[in-house]
Every structure is written in C-alpha cells, then in structure tokens.
Amino acid sequence: MKWRIRKVNKLETIVEVHQLKKQGFRVAAIARKCNLSRTTVYEYLDKDFEEALEWVEILKTRSRKLDPYQKQILSWLKEHPDLSASQISYWLEERCSFSDVGESTVRTYVRELRDKYHIPKTLTYRTYEEIEELPPGHQLQVDFGEAKVEKAEGKGGKVYVIAFVLSHSRYKYAEWQEHPFTTRDVLRSHENAFEFYGGRTEEIVYDQDKLMTVSENGGDIIFTEEFQAYKQQRGFSVYLCKAADPESKGKVENVVKFLKRNFAKHRLFHNISSWNEQCMRWLEKKGNYQVHNTTKKRPVEVFALEKPHLRKVSTLLSFESNRGSSITRTVHKNNIVKYLSNRYSVPLGTYQPHGDNKVYIRIDQNELIIEKTRGDTPIAIHALSKGKGQLIKNKHHTRDRTRGINAYKDTVKEPFQEESKINLFLEEISKRYPRYVRDQLQIIQKTIKCFPAFIHPALEQCIDQELWSANDFYDVAEHLHRVQIMDTNSVPSQIPDMSPPPAHFKEKARLRDLDSYLDILGGA
Incomplete structure (x- = not known):
C-alpha cells in the first residue's frame, strides 16, 4: 500500500x-x-x-x-x-x-x-517558559533579516531589513535597503523608528551584532564607538541577548519571519523606495492591524494606549557622514581568524551569521592583535605563532561549563582571607550581573592568577569605593601592581654632601720660582 x-x-x-x-x-x-x-x-x-x-x-x-x-x-x-x-x-x-x-x-x-x-526519530527540545507581559513604553526589540526577491527586469536579488517591535503592543516598524546594514544605517533607522513611534522606550533589545557591540566583557558590555556615543546621547538602556540565545528577542524574530513570508514573498521588486512604501501600507493594513495571535488584540489599538508612555526624543540626529574602513580578515563561523596558515581564536559570539564579520589584524612585536574597529579595544591578543596549521586558542574565549555557579564561587573564594568581604563582593556582583555571573567569576580568577599579591588590597578598595564589578577589581589590582613596580625601579637622587670640608682641604700648594723648575728639567 x-x-x-x-x-x-x-x-x-x-x-x-x-x-x-x-x-x-x-x-x-x-x-x-x-x-x-x-x-x-x-x-x-x-x-x-x-x-x-x-x-x-x-x-x-x-x-x-x-x-x-x-x-x-x-x-x-x-x-x-x-x-x-x-x-x-x-x-x-x-x-x-x-x-x-x-x-x-x-x-x-x-x-x-x-x-x-514505526521507528520515529527521537528529538530533544529546549524547555521554554512563558513570561509576563512588559509594561507599556518599557521595551523595544530590534533585529535584522534578508530576503530573496524577483526584480522587474527578471533578475533575482536580495534586500535587507531592520525590524522594530514594541514588546507591549506588538506595534511594528521596518526599513528595507539593497545593501547590508552598516552602523550608520542602523542609527539612521533608529531615528526614523523613534519618529514613527513618536518617542523611545526605556530599554532596547539587540542580538550580539557587531554593528553595535564588540564584546559582552563579563557584563560590562563594550559597544562600538559610534553606537556607544549614540546610546549615551539618546539615553536608553540596552539588553543584549547572550550568545546562541536568539529566543530572548522572540517577538522581533517573529516579526522578521512575518515580513519575509507574508510581505516580501513572491512580491515583484521595482525599486527600494516603492518597496518601502508598499511595506508601510502593508504594516498599516496587515502587520499592525490584524489581531495578534497571542494578545488577541490589534497592535494599532494597543499602541494608542502605549504611546503616551514613550519618552520623547529631541530633534532627530543626522547621519550623513560615514567613516570608511579597510578590511583585513574575516571571522569564520567557528570563531577563529586565519593568519599565515594558522588559526587564532576570538571570543564565542564574535561570528554573526548575518552580521559584519570583518576584523583588523595588526602585529605588535611578537603579538597578534585582533580589533573590530581600528584603534579600538582589542577583542583578542595572541602570541604570534611561528609554525603552520596550528590552532592558537585563548581559554578565556570559552566558558567553564563543568561546574555550577555556586561551586565556582567557592573556588573563587579560597584565596581570600576575609570571607565576609569576598561574600559581600560576590553577592553584589550577582545582583548587578545576574546573566554574567560566570563571566565575572572568570575575571576574578584571572585577577587572582595575574596579581595574587594584590587581591586583598584591591578587594578593600572596591568595597570602600563601591566598585561592584570584576573588571574594576582587575583594574585596581593591576594598578597596585604597577605602582609597586614603579617604586621598586625608582633611583634615589644623588644629593651632594654639604658638610664643611676637612682642614687639610684648605691647604694651598707651595709656589716655586722658575729657576727651580729649570734645574729639575736640566735646562740652561
């Protein structure tokens, strides 16, 4: 049958x-x-x-x-x-x-x-938990996508989209363009989105896209120079999805799929201007008007109630200028960079499937330095290998998943004498960096290894000055180490002895007449 x-x-x-x-x-x-x-x-x-x-x-x-x-x-x-x-x-x-x-x-x-x-394939699934709805005006989620299109002249091509969605009302905004997004494009799109919504939210959720972030850095996130300046000027906070966890921004992930499958699929592309106009009409009549499957409400109606909760923004910024850059190397999907037939690791999450994976390579003495932006904080530093076909990997580029957080904390506490102080420090770190506790503990372990003689005074200073971050702890210990080196290597000044000279130093040489010298030399 x-x-x-x-x-x-x-x-x-x-x-x-x-x-x-x-x-x-x-x-x-x-x-x-x-x-x-x-x-x-x-x-x-x-x-x-x-x-x-x-x-x-x-x-x-x-x-x-x-x-x-x-x-x-x-x-x-x-x-x-x-x-x-x-x-x-x-x-x-x-x-x-x-x-x-x-x-x-x-x-x-x-x-x-x-x-x-009748032998079905056994599959394993990640366990998910439904979370409560966020209050109005609190969160905006942002993500990118791309779609293949059929152009009017019969040729195929790609278009790229940045999508925005308000987490409370599910009210959507999108912009398309014919080339992959640059940081300048992203910031310009943000300004257009704020104008479309009539304000901004307190928090914006992003994936670890290299247009905006360089490194998680144990919770003290390092942003690109342009995005950091923009974030400070606009005043919103950032929630960065951890590596390999796109579900943290599931609302906008669904919006990107909706745009690609419902709007872009089988639509004939003429030019980007008409494409964006059609998308705005589609959002008005379909994307923001039809009843949402989860909330059972029309996003446009909920947005009318959410809009008063958005924070007003000042005059829109201009992004007409853009600094060019020259690309030297590409980050591969296994988070390595190839140089002279060797492979050098970069932190997990550096590679982005649809992001900018270009980095700068420079050599400083015998070190290979990898930077996302020329002159910016390096994302990786390795000793330059003289061999070929080798993998040079920094163990800090991977996470220690073999132990639980509590066991890891116990290990970190061992070198410290005053248990109450290290407990206080770790407790404050856990409060401030709940998603980055393991990363923070790794940085503390690194400090213990690099500056063991200074961990106690560094801990004292961090607690006194309320510096509740492992990065601050590392910086303080490093500073104390440098100060000691400077004190050890300093040469004391040679101060002349100003005491009165001995009496015989005051005696004068006896003077002779010229004839005496002639007799000695045998002259006539």
Whole structure:
C-alpha cells in the first residue's frame, strides 16, 4: 500500500515538474518549489509520462544497494532512535566497510525503514517558559533579516531589513535597503523608528551584532564607538541577548519571519523606495492591524494606549557622514581568524551569521592583535605563532561549563582571607550581573592568577569605593601592581654632601720660582 502511494506521488511530482516548466519557471525555481535537486529536475524533464510510468515500475522490482544491510540498520535504529542518516552512513563505512552509496540514498532508505517499522526519530527540545507581559513604553526589540526577491527586469536579488517591535503592543516598524546594514544605517533607522513611534522606550533589545557591540566583557558590555556615543546621547538602556540565545528577542524574530513570508514573498521588486512604501501600507493594513495571535488584540489599538508612555526624543540626529574602513580578515563561523596558515581564536559570539564579520589584524612585536574597529579595544591578543596549521586558542574565549555557579564561587573564594568581604563582593556582583555571573567569576580568577599579591588590597578598595564589578577589581589590582613596580625601579637622587670640608682641604700648594723648575728639567 505504501509503495503504491509513493509510486503515485513520484508520478505526480514528474507531472508537476513538466507543468511548471511549461509555465516558464526556471529549473532552480522548480527545484525549490518541488523540494528537489536541480539534477533530479533535469532527470524528470527528460522523461515523458509513459517513460516515467515504466521507470517507476522498474524501481518497484529492482534490488537496492542497502538491502543487504537492512537488518543491521534496523538494529541501530531500534537501539538508538535518535540516529541521523548521516551517522548511519558513517557507521556503514566504519563498521561494515561499505561506502559505495550517497548520503541522499541513505536518507531515503532510513526514512522508509522508519515508516515501515514505526521507528520515529527521537528529538530533544529546549524547555521554554512563558513570561509576563512588559509594561507599556518599557521595551523595544530590534533585529535584522534578508530576503530573496524577483526584480522587474527578471533578475533575482536580495534586500535587507531592520525590524522594530514594541514588546507591549506588538506595534511594528521596518526599513528595507539593497545593501547590508552598516552602523550608520542602523542609527539612521533608529531615528526614523523613534519618529514613527513618536518617542523611545526605556530599554532596547539587540542580538550580539557587531554593528553595535564588540564584546559582552563579563557584563560590562563594550559597544562600538559610534553606537556607544549614540546610546549615551539618546539615553536608553540596552539588553543584549547572550550568545546562541536568539529566543530572548522572540517577538522581533517573529516579526522578521512575518515580513519575509507574508510581505516580501513572491512580491515583484521595482525599486527600494516603492518597496518601502508598499511595506508601510502593508504594516498599516496587515502587520499592525490584524489581531495578534497571542494578545488577541490589534497592535494599532494597543499602541494608542502605549504611546503616551514613550519618552520623547529631541530633534532627530543626522547621519550623513560615514567613516570608511579597510578590511583585513574575516571571522569564520567557528570563531577563529586565519593568519599565515594558522588559526587564532576570538571570543564565542564574535561570528554573526548575518552580521559584519570583518576584523583588523595588526602585529605588535611578537603579538597578534585582533580589533573590530581600528584603534579600538582589542577583542583578542595572541602570541604570534611561528609554525603552520596550528590552532592558537585563548581559554578565556570559552566558558567553564563543568561546574555550577555556586561551586565556582567557592573556588573563587579560597584565596581570600576575609570571607565576609569576598561574600559581600560576590553577592553584589550577582545582583548587578545576574546573566554574567560566570563571566565575572572568570575575571576574578584571572585577577587572582595575574596579581595574587594584590587581591586583598584591591578587594578593600572596591568595597570602600563601591566598585561592584570584576573588571574594576582587575583594574585596581593591576594598578597596585604597577605602582609597586614603579617604586621598586625608582633611583634615589644623588644629593651632594654639604658638610664643611676637612682642614687639610684648605691647604694651598707651595709656589716655586722658575729657576727651580729649570734645574729639575736640566735646562740652561
């Protein structure tokens, strides 16, 4: 029965491929619509209906390469239901010395065995928790996206979007452009969004996009120079999603999908101006008007109540000027930078799938310095390797996940003598950096390792001056270390002795007449 269904489905697919070709679709478009490879599309186009029917009948009776290994594959699937076809392909090669088959063939065969013997694939899911709605005027979420479009002249292309959504009302705003966003584009879009909303929120949520951030830095987030200046001028706070946690801004993630699938999909692109005008009309009539699935209210109606809670902004800023930059290296998806046949690590989260992954490389003596912006705070510093094919990795670029936070705190406390003071310091850090406690503890551990003689006076100063940050603790200890070095290396001034000279220093030499010297020298 299942074979007959698959047979009909295959014939229907072949017929559909021929129909789409007659309608003028290109092979690549047919492949996307039918979820086939282009090679398969070409193969189907070479067959007429009678040939296709005969071919399907042949497929029914022919033996298959993987049939001799069916029992082995079934035993693997029953023992490990979560096995992927890729793993099975490798196990066939590793354990059965069989590799004369493509992965797509293995996928199809495994899928059929799962259907026939009712062995569904076991999947693991992350546990989510619904959170309470935020108050009006509190939070705005921002994210980026891109979409493929068909242009009027028949060519394909890409357009890029920045999306904004108010967390309380779900009221949306978006801007599109034909090139990837730069920092200047991002700031200009913010100004346009503030004008559209009639104000700004107290907090804005971002992903770790390198247009705005350089590093999490254990919670003391380092922003790019331009964004830091803009953030200070506008006065909003930033909530930065941690690496590999895009769900922290799930509302705007859904908006980006909504824009791509509901507005941009199958829409003919003429120019960016008309595209943005169409998007604004779509937001007015669809995106912000239809009832939201979660709140069961129209965003436009809720926004009318939220708008008075937004903070007014001063005269809109201008971003006409833009500083150029020259690119030297690219951050790869495994968060490394390649230089002279070696690989150097950068902090996790530096690579952004749709962000700017360009960095500057410079050599200072025997150190390789990696910077996001020329002259800015380095994101990584490594000893320059003289070998080739090596991975030079900083252990601080990965997180210590082997121990719980409490156990980690106990380890950090051990070198300190006054338990009450270190407990107070760690307690304050936990309050101020709840999402970065582990990062802060790592910085304290680094301080203990680098400046062990100064951790106690540094702790005293931090508590006295209420500096509740591991970065401040490190800076104080480093400063005390430098002061000691300067005191040790300083040369005392040579002050002359001003006491009266001895009496014999006052005696004068006896004077002789010229004849005496002539007699001594033998002169006439």
